[in-house]
Amino acid sequence: MEVQTYILEKLREHKLHFTLLDPDKQSPDEAGEMALQAAQGGTNAIMLGGSIGVMQNELDQTILAIKEKTTLPTILFPGDVSGMSRHADAILFMSLLNSRNPYFIIGAQVAGAPVVKRMGIEAIPMGYLIVEPGGMAGYVGDARLVPREKPELAAAYGLAAQYLGMKLLYLEGGSGIEEPIPAETITVVKSQLDIPVIVGGGIRSGRDAKKAAIAGADIIITGTIVEDTGDVRKKIEEITSALRG
Ligand code: 1GP
16 A cells, blocks of 8 residues: 555544654664564654765665564655665655755755656655744754744645645654644644644654644654653553544
8 A cells, every 4th residue: 555545544543643763863773673662652654864964774774674673654754865765665755845945945856856766665745844943954954934923824835835736744843842833833734724734843742742633733743752762662652642542
């Protein structure tokens, strides 16, 4: 089954959680073990990406190690054209909608598209929108950050993404930020869109995840918590049970 179909079908049942792993942060074997525990905790997919420092070989080995341990879809979340691997099931083929630099809106995509074709991986068109404070993604992607108190601006970007044919909208607050994206921003964006809304950045607990889901997020992404916790399975379970409870 295509990953996009898997996502849409699962979303009919409940809100989803994806675990983001940065291939640069641990060995492939450790990543495989983290993915296994995340799967046991109820996560629905493993995303792979990082804003800087992704090396092709590490990425390949990491995905292969994850595939040995779980049957979850592996989805590339590339910071640049280097973040691609033929071993992944799909790529979030994304445009950083509010970058000041055309490279992140269409340049990297032009460079990467023929590679995606040759690799034969499924491309899922996605609008990527970075909200204040934006973290590393905001800095590296040269984003003109959407102010936290301007939800209508985020919604306008989201609608533009939908009308351009993108299948998902990712609201990014920035990895490791103190306060996740405000609930009101998520609610206003969701009220305007028909495509699923993904939310990530600073979500650390079941309570944070539930708040975002009640506000309207369809898919919750967490990255930092699996790097910080000693018990990946338990931490992910805390999030997924809050989403489904
Ligand atoms: C980063 O939104 C993701 O792209 C995840 O953020 O690391 O804060 O969970 P965290």
